[in-house]
Amino acid sequence: MEKKLVLIDGNSIAYRAFFALPLLNNDKGIHTNAVYGFTMMLNKILEEEKPSHILVAFDAGKTTFRHATFKEYKGGRQKTPPELSEQFPFIRELLDAFGITRYELPNYEADDIIGTLSLQAEQDNFEIKVISGDKDLTQLASTATTVGITKKGITDIELYTPEHIREKYGLAPQQIIDMKGLMGDASDNIPGIPGVGEKTALKLLQQFNTVEILLQSLDEVSGKKLKEKIEEHQDLAVLSKQLATITREAPIEVTLEETEYKGMDLTKVVEMYKDLGFNSLLDKLGDLADISEEIVQEEIQVEVVSEISEAMFAEENGFFLEILEDNYHQAGIIGMTISNKHGQFYLKAEQAEASAIFKEWASDETKKKAVYDAKKTIVALSKRGIDLKGIDFDIFLASYILDPADAAEDLAAIAKKQNYSPLMPDESFYGKGAKRLIPGEMELSEHLARKAKALLELKPIMIDTLEQNEQYGLLMDLEIPLSIILAKMETQGIKVDVERLKQSGKELAMRLNEIEANIFEAAGECFNINSPKQLGVILFEKLQLPVYKKTKTGYSTSADVLERLESQHEIVREILHYRQLGKLQSTYIEGLLKVVNADSDKVHTRFNQALTQTGRLSSTDPNLQNIPIRLEEGRKIRQAFIPSEKDWIIFAADYSQIELRVLAHIANDEGLVEAFRADMDIHTKTAMDVFHVQKEEVTSNMRRHAKAVNFGIVYGISDYGLSQSLGISRKEAAQFIDNYLKSFPGVQEYMHESIHEAKQKGYVSTLLQRRRYIPEITSRNFNQRSFAERTAMNTPIQGSAADIIKLAMINMSERIEEENLKTRMLLQVHDELIFEAPPEELEILMKIVPEEMERAIELNVPLKVDYAYGPTWFDAK
DNA sequence: TCTGCCACGC
DNA sequence: GACGTACGTGGCAGAC
Numbered sequence: 001m002e003k004k005l006v007l008i009d010g011n012s013i014a015y016r017a018f019f020a021l022p023l024l025n026n027d028k029g030i031h032t033n034a035v036y037g038f039t040m041m042l043n044k045i046l047e048e049e050k051p052s053h054i055l056v057a058f059d060a061g062k063t064t065f066r067h068a069t070f071k072e073y074k075g076g077r078q079k080t081p082p083e084l085s086e087q088f089p090f091i092r093e094l095l096d097a098f099g100i101t102r103y104e105l106p107n108y109e110a111d112d113i114i115g116t117l118s119l120q121a122e123q124d125n126f127e128i129k130v131i132s133g134d135k136d137l138t139q140l141a142s143t144a145t146t147v148g149i150t151k152k153g154i155t156d157i158e159l160y161t162p163e164h165i166r167e168k169y170g171l172a173p174q175q176i177i178d179m180k181g182l183m184g185d186a187s188d189n190i191p192g193i194p195g196v197g198e199k200t201a202l203k204l205l206q207q208f209n210t211v212e213i214l215l216q217s218l219d220e221v222s223g224k225k226l227k228e229k230i231e232e233h234q235d236l237a238v239l240s241k242q243l244a245t246i247t248r249e250a251p252i253e254v255t256l257e258e259t260e261y262k263g264m265d266l267t268k269v270v271e272m273y274k275d276l277g278f279n280s281l282l283d284k285l286g287d288l289a290d291i292s293e294e295i296v297q298e299e300i301q302v303e304v305v306s307e308i309s310e311a312m313f314a315e316e317n318g319f320f321l322e323i324l325e326d327n328y329h330q331a332g333i334i335g336m337t338i339s340n341k342h343g344q345f346y347l348k349a350e351q352a353e354a355s356a357i358f359k360e361w362a363s364d365e366t367k368k369k370a371v372y373d374a375k376k377t378i379v380a381l382s383k384r385g386i387d388l389k390g391i392d393f394d395i396f397l398a399s400y401i402l403d404p405a406d407a408a409e410d411l412a413a414i415a416k417k418q419n420y421s422p423l424m425p426d427e428s429f430y431g432k433g434a435k436r437l438i439p440g441e442m443e444l445s446e447h448l449a450r451k452a453k454a455l456l457e458l459k460p461i462m463i464d465t466l467e468q469n470e471q472y473g474l475l476m477d478l479e480i481p482l483s484i485i486l487a488k489m490e491t492q493g494i495k496v497d498v499e500r501l502k503q504s505g506k507e508l509a510m511r512l513n514e515i516e517a518n519i520f521e522a523a524g525e526c527f528n529i530n531s532p533k534q535l536g537v538i539l540f541e542k543l544q545l546p547v548y549k550k551t552k553t554g555y556s557t558s559a560d561v562l563e564r565l566e567s568q569h570e571i572v573r574e575i576l577h578y579r580q581l582g583k584l585q586s587t588y589i590e591g592l593l594k595v596v597n598a599d600s601d602k603v604h605t606r607f608n609q610a611l612t613q614t615g616r617l618s619s620t621d622p623n624l625q626n627i628p629i630r631l632e633e634g635r636k637i638r639q640a641f642i643p644s645e646k647d648w649i650i651f652a653a654d655y656s657q658i659e660l661r662v663l664a665h666i667a668n669d670e671g672l673v674e675a676f677r678a679d680m681d682i683h684t685k686t687a688m689d690v691f692h693v694q695k696e697e698v699t700s701n702m703r704r705h706a707k708a709v710n711f712g713i714v715y716g717i718s719d720y721g722l723s724q725s726l727g728i729s730r731k732e733a734a735q736f737i738d739n740y741l742k743s744f745p746g747v748q749e750y751m752h753e754s755i756h757e758a759k760q761k762g763y764v765s766t767l768l769q770r771r772r773y774i775p776e777i778t779s780r781n782f783n784q785r786s787f788a789e790r791t792a793m794n795t796p797i798q799g800s801a802a803d804i805i806k807l808a809m810i811n812m813s814e815r816i817e818e819e820n821l822k823t824r825m826l827l828q829v830h831d832e833l834i835f836e837a838p839p840e841e842l843e844i845l846m847k848i849v850p851e852e853m854e855r856a857i858e859l860n861v862p863l864k865v866d867y868a869y870g871p872t873w874f875d876a877k
Numbered sequence: 878t879c880t881g882c883c884a885c886g887c
Numbered sequence: 888g889a890c891g892t893a894c895g896t897g898g899c900a901g902a903c
Contacts, residue, residue: 433878531900532882551882558883583884586898612894616887623896626886634885659887715887715893724892783890794893798887830887 005121006051007114009132010058016133016150018084022779032276034087053259056102057110065107075189097268103254115246141173181211181241190240193233211241295422302344302449308355314340318456319369321377328376329604339452346445353384368392370455378487393459397479400610401471415454471769482806485813486607493602494826495644505589515578522571532557588637595622615770615802625829638874643836652876653849653867654832658801659714665859669746676861683707689743709740716794751793758792766799808856815852
């Protein structure tokens with residue numbers, strides 16, 4: 001077997017990790033960011049390098065042999081922050097658990113240990129990889145030794161081979177030392193020759209190769225000043241070179257044999273991860289080694305029901321329904337369990353379906369059920385003719401409301417978070433992916449019984465927290481009622497004109513063929529246009545178009561780049577067109593056809609009610625919230641969405657500027673409030689204020705800019721984002737935002753308050769008490785903090801708007817019942833509601849839909865709703 | 878099976 | 888001074 005030694009500069013990596021990551025805490029208040037980063041890096045190295053031998057070297061103590069020659073060595077360095085020092089013991093412990101040899105040697109630095117071992121290993125025919133954050137180490141590069149230096153972050157590593165060093169600096173690895181000798185190194189307080197920087201040092205070394213040769217050939221140095229400087233500071237150059245030189249003969253006591261890597265002690269690593277709160281790493285470990293933590297579950301009694309009887313039911317029940325497939329619309333029910341004061345009961349869907357007693361209980365509003373995912377439960381049962389009522393709690397939604405960041409995958413994770421007795425995660429119980437297996441009835445009934453029991457028992461615990469947070473109403477009066485409405489919408493589905501889609505598909509295919517032919521001709525060869533990699537080669541290598549932007553894997557071929565290239569080559573236009581049509585074809589024609597129910601010609605999306613961080617819904621299988629509208633070509637897709645009954649119409653109503661109205665209200669900004677009260681065009685108004693002009697003087701370009709700024713405010717984009725969308729410089733964009741905030745001082749103040757609130761409470765809230773926690777608000781990492789600040793400003797706006805339309809949906813649904821309408825609500829697309837209705841109800845809809853939407857909540861500005869209708873979704877514009 | 882790129886909506 | 892910058896879903900390519 002190939003021998004491969006990895007040598008890691010422990011101090012350097014720990015420092016890097018510490019400064020690259022925000023100051024994470026575990027639940028015991030210990031800082032863990034450096035340990036976390038270190039662990040990430042270790043995992044990556046072990047995975048990618050698969051070393052046979054590995055060692056982590058640390059610096060020992062403050063003074064080294066270098067201080068003997070130069071006592072100011074590394075002087076002036078900032079003291080290690082205590083938040084970092086306290087993490088070193090954990091790093092050491094972690095290395096022990098990983099089974100990785102670590103070593104430190106008094107009087108020597110980690111560099112010297114690495115230099116010495118790498119030399120020994122080279123002589124022993126090892127392949128060697130050195131990992132550090134310190135470029136000094138690159139002097140060790142050789143044919144056998146590659147030096148990896150961390151770039152931004154910690155897991156991103158730049159590899160220095162002798163070739164790479166030559167390319168980058170024009171030097172051989174050993175000359176790195178000479179360079180340091182000449183230019184010094186401020187971070188280590190190595191002096192170098194005063195006045196000699198990187199440029200001069202490189203130039204000198206090109207000519208003289210080493211410091212020694214340079215000093216012997218001083219006469220040949222061009223430039224009188226430079227020559228004098230070098231002459232004067234000869235000794236400094238020699239000293240500096242000496243200081244920068246890594247010794248390869250440190251008196252180390254560790255042998256190569258001792259660095260052999262024999263694998264980690266899993267139990268210890270799991271234990272450490274748990275202590276440190278590294279849950280994501282724990283999960284990874286679980287997948288990897290299939291040793292998900294030992295779960296000691298409580299004993300549970302469960303009756304596998306042979307005959308359904310009244311004795312199984314009570315007033316208060318936990319009711320769990322298991323479906324394993326993602327798409328619950330036509331998936332099978334694995335089993336159901338009920339938990340109450342009489343015990344736990346397991347039954348099959350077929351039993352429930354055939355039982356009048358069960359149906360009676362299910363539809364009895366007074367028999368309370370605590371469930372996990374009400375919508376899914378209702379949909380699944382309604383397919384089988386069972387009408388579920390009396391849902392008085394939903395653990396899934398409750399968990400989302402308590403913290404939307406818990407993308408609650410399963411009940412076990414929620415139970416854990418609530419300190420409830422442990423449950424087996426579904427992934428461990430059933431297995432995942434291709435290995436998924438439903439166990440026998442004995443095991444299955446117990447697993448499901450535990451879940452039902454957990455529902456019953458978690459309910460009071462979570463209600464408690466919800467009440468403390470003043471969020472109980474949000475769950476009971478908003479999310480749970482909405483869940484029932486969404487269940488209806490999903491089950492109802494939307495009719496699709498399949499023939500029309502297929503016809504469009506055929507036409508598109510022909511046009512795509514033509515465009516493809518044009519592209520191949522212009523390119524002079526065939527290639528896969530859908531491959532950014534291949535496309536990049538054609539555009540930027542073969543056709544030599546200028547490269548404006550790169551991605552980390554190659555050339556960027558995104559639309560904004562292509563648009564800039566459009567005038568330079570005819571092929572670009574064709575490619576853009578190809579992309580546009582290709583998207584329609586693959587996503588909206590083929591994609592949609594794939595999910596149409598063949599019996600009914602309907603699509604049944606699923607709204608995810610517990611996913612987004614702002615409180616919005618999302619939609620999948622198919623996603624009906626991103627059907628094209630902006631470009632006419634794509635908008636035609638909407639012609640395929642039709643009413644499910646003959647002669648009915650599609651009725652669509654949308655809020656006008658709901659987010660900006662919400663902002664006007666929350667910020668209580670005088671100008672903004674007045675503008676909405678006067679029903680002004682808000683973008684024009686913004687342009688007037690930002691550019692200090694009269695209404696008549698607002699040009700279309702001013703309005704466009706104002707609109708983009710408003711857009712930015714609503715979505716919390718950065719000055720960079722704004723500059724991209726307007727095609728202006730970042731500075732100008734920042735200036736725009738600044739002008740905007742000066743024009744709307746109320747908004748300015750609101751922005752400050754939001755950030756302040758996030759810092760103080762750790763979260764921000766919407767009008768209806770929805771929360772979003774933003775721990776990064778205190779990050780020392782500029783990006784993370786800026787992002788957190790924008791989140792703090794934007795979430796109450798977007799989230800409150802989401803609250804409002806959810807309220808409107810509930811009100812509208814009630815109103816439809818009250819008015820005894822046949823009208824059906826079909827979709828919600830963030831700020832609009834889409835219905836299908838019989839023509840005779842059109843008149844009343846034009847009255848009540850805007851009415852219910854506009855009065856969903858009372859703000860200090862009016863809400864405004866526009867509506868439209870027609871025979872297809874396309875026509876409802 | 879996973880990741881990156883790209884593109885659609887709000 | 889560089890960092891990499893609303894939120895979602897889905898399709899395709901390419902590496903494993």
